[in-house]
Amino acid sequence: MSGVPALKIEKLTKTYSNGFLALDGVSLEVGAGKFVGLLGPNGAGKTTLINSVVSLARPDTGSVEVYGKDAFREFREARRMIGISPQEVNLDKFLTVREVLTFHAGYYGVPRKKAKEKAEEMLERFGLVEKRDQRTNTLSGGMKRRVMFARALMHDPDVLFLDEPTAGVDVELRYSLWGYVRELNRGGMTILLTTHYLEEAEALCDEIALIDGGRIVDRGTSADLKDRYEAGNVEEVYMKVIGAASHR
Amino acid sequence: MQTIVPQILTSLLYLVVFGIALGTRIKEIDGIPYLEYILPGIALMSLVTNSQMNSSWSVFDAKRERYIDEVLISPMSDLQIALAYSLGGTLRGVVMGTCVFLVGIPFVGVGVENPLLLIVIGVLASFAFSSIGTMVGALATRIEHISFLTSVVIQPLTFLGGVFYSVGMLPDVLRLATYFNPIFYTVDAARYATLGISDLNPYPTLGMVFLIAVLAFCGAWLAISRGPNLRY
Numbered sequence: 001m002s003g004v005p006a007l008k009i010e011k012l013t014k015t016y017s018n019g020f021l022a023l024d025g026v027s028l029e030v031g032a033g034k035f036v037g038l039l040g041p042n043g044a045g046k047t048t049l050i051n052s053v054v055s056l057a058r059p060d061t062g063s064v065e066v067y068g069k070d071a072f073r074e075f076r077e078a079r080r081m082i083g084i085s086p087q088e089v090n091l092d093k094f095l096t097v098r099e100v101l102t103f104h105a106g107y108y109g110v111p112r113k114k115a116k117e118k119a120e121e122m123l124e125r126f127g128l129v130e131k132r133d134q135r136t137n138t139l140s141g142g143m144k145r146r147v148m149f150a151r152a153l154m155h156d157p158d159v160l161f162l163d164e165p166t167a168g169v170d171v172e173l174r175y176s177l178w179g180y181v182r183e184l185n186r187g188g189m190t191i192l193l194t195t196h197y198l199e200e201a202e203a204l205c206d207e208i209a210l211i212d213g214g215r216i217v218d219r220g221t222s223a224d225l226k227d228r229y230e231a232g233n234v235e236e237v238y239m240k241v242i243g244a245a246s247h248r
Numbered sequence: 249m250q251t252i253v254p255q256i257l258t259s260l261l262y263l264v265v266f267g268i269a270l271g272t273r274i275k276e277i278d279g280i281p282y283l284e285y286i287l288p289g290i291a292l293m294s295l296v297t298n299s300q301m302n303s304s305w306s307v308f309d310a311k312r313e314r315y316i317d318e319v320l321i322s323p324m325s326d327l328q329i330a331l332a333y334s335l336g337g338t339l340r341g342v343v344m345g346t347c348v349f350l351v352g353i354p355f356v357g358v359g360v361e362n363p364l365l366l367i368v369i370g371v372l373a374s375f376a377f378s379s380i381g382t383m384v385g386a387l388a389t390r391i392e393h394i395s396f397l398t399s400v401v402i403q404p405l406t407f408l409g410g411v412f413y414s415v416g417m418l419p420d421v422l423r424l425a426t427y428f429n430p431i432f433y434t435v436d437a438a439r440y441a442t443l444g445i446s447d448l449n450p451y452p453t454l455g456m457v458f459l460i461a462v463l464a465f466c467g468a469w470l471a472i473s474r475g476p477n478l479r480y
Contacts, residue, residue: 016480054321058479076323084321090314107322151318 003070006032006190007158012062014048014214022048023059024214030066030159030192032096035185037201038194039234040211041242046194047087049211050161054079066159072171083157087164087194089144093137097128097147098166101154108155115154122150125180142170145169159190166197178204202234210241217241250473252347259294259348263355265355266412277414278445281308288366288442289411289435291349292373296431299341299374302379303333304394307385330382334468337369337378345370354385356440366441369454372461375432379404379464381390386468386475405431416448430460 007030009046014023022045030036038046053064053071064071066078098119105115123129126146131139136147149165162181166174178200185191195201201208202222207246209219218225218241222234231237263283271282278285310316319329352358360366384397409431415423426432433448433456440446446453472478 055322056317056479076325079321079323082321088314090317092310092315092318093313102320104318106320107324109327110321 004032005065006034006067008063008065009049011058011065012049012064014045014052014059016038016078017094022057022214023062026062026211026214028209028216028219033185033188033190035181035206036193036247037208038192038211039201039208039238039242040194044211045214045240046211048193048214050084050163052192053161054082054084066074078162080155081158082153082161083152083159084161085145085149085152085163085165089141090149091136091144091147093135096133096137097204098123098132098133100147104151105154110155111125112246118154118156119146126150126220131234142169142173146173150176153184157189158190162191162193162195164194164196166195166200168175174200180240183208185219198235198238199233208234208237210238212242252344255298256342256347256351259290260355261352262290262293263352267356270412270419277417279471280445283425285356285414285439285445286412287349287352287358288438289409291345291352292370292431292435292438293350293406293409293411294368295345295374295407295477296377296434297398298344298398298404299300299337299378300384300479301337301398302340303337303381304380304385304388304397306336307333307382307472308388308391311385311388316478322478329467330379330386330465330469330472332381333382333385333472334375334465336339339374340369341374341378345374360442361444362441365454366438369434369437369441369457372457373438376430376434376457376461377463379461379468382468383464383471386471386478389475402431405429408432409435409448433457433460 007028009026009028012023012026017022026045038049040046048057052059053066055072055075055234059133063114066081069078073080091246095103101119101122102115105118105165110118123132124151128143128146128150129145136144139147144236145165166177169177169195181191182204193205207221208225210217222230225234225237226232229237231240262285266282267286272376274282276282307316310319319402358406381397384394388394408426409429410426415426415432418426436446436448437450437453440450440453
């Protein structure tokens with residue numbers, strides 16, 4: 001797979017049925033094993049972009065490839081490589097924590113025995129062992145986040161989408177999450193992160209893409225961006241790029 | 249247990265109220281004691297109601313709470329997703345129908361003429377109505393849409409589907425109307441398999457049940473891939 005980008009998005013447009021143009025010709029390439037931050041204000045198109053890759057949103061035009069596999073024509077192969085920890089909590093309230101994990105593995109065709117082992121590993125890793133037989137609706141917000149994170153990793157994805165995974169999460173969990181995400185990235189996993197915590201993005205990501213009004217307005221390493229905008233940190237870059245755009 | 253027991257009690261009530269109360273007046277239909285005559289239909293009523301309720305609520309709840317996204321973003325195709333929900337409801341319907349039938353037997357003492365055919369009809373009918381449930385769950389945008397299916401469509405159709413009478417006993421207009429009721433074909437076929445008697449020729453009826461199942465599943469598939477608030 002060397003040389004093939006993990007994610008290749010070309011000229012993606014998406015208009016919602018209410019006429020809102022969420023993606024306005026987005027092109028974005030993410031190299032294999034990279035850690036990319038996607039930053040932008042609410043409604044900029046971050047979630048729509050992620051959802052378009054897995055066909056939860058249906059783009060009007062454009063193409064998406066995941067490690068060279070067409071995300072629409074070869075959706076099975078493409079989606080099998082992707083794990084998503086979504087922005088909104090979406091756990092089946094009737095299932096226990098362990099069931100959430102093993103069912104997810106089943107959707108991705110992971111053999112039952114392997115799924116069981118992986119679930120144990122994830123429960124251990126995310127401090128969920130004591131909660132494993134509890135229904136998800138009895139968990140606290142932070143615990144739910146952990147479950148969604150563990151779930152996204154159950155099928156050993158090659159590309160991980162983290163859509164504001166630390167929104168409403170306490171400091172301790174945030175640190176442990178980021179530690180683990182770094183470890184996954186070092187192990188070769190490509191990561192696309194959206195977050196409002198700009199200092200986190202700066203610390204974690206190899207590259208940052210700024211999205212606004214359904215377009216990628218700029219991208220580069222945080223050092224490049226800081227140079228280009230003569231800024232002291234990514235937050236200043238963000239304010240200069242997005243702030244300027246929103247005042248136009 | 250809390251799912252199965254109340255359902256069985258309801259079905260037993262039907263047997264008691266209709267079978268014993270009406271049975272003193274209608275002694276036999278087509279030479280079969282009335283209680284025996286209605287048991288296959290009552291089991292089928294339970295099967296139909298349960299299969300469609302299970303799948304419609306499963307899909308609707310998953311959609312409302314967005315955990316259906318987990319399924320939609322997985323490598324499964326829309327066809328597989330529709331099939332999975334429909335088969336889930338089919339299993340529930342078959343289990344409930346079988347329970348009602350088995351519990352009813354001591355009261356009625358009915359034997360089964362053609363067990364294999366009864367199983368085929370039970371599974372097909374359950375699949376057909378579970379598929380309708382999947383379709384409606386996927387199309388529904390409000391909870392009322394689901395209760396509409398159960399109480400305004402399925403319930404009346406089960407009562408008018410020849411569970412409690414032979415269509416031969418109906419005036420021409422009502423008999424003709426009954427031919428447009430899909431539940432009638434499943435009840436009639438189940439009665440043939442159990443008692444060896446039916447209003448219609450059993451094999452075309454079986455074909456009709458098969459056709460209903462295929463059409464309903466196509467509807468479920470289409471609804472899962474195109475329904476509102478699924479993929480947007």
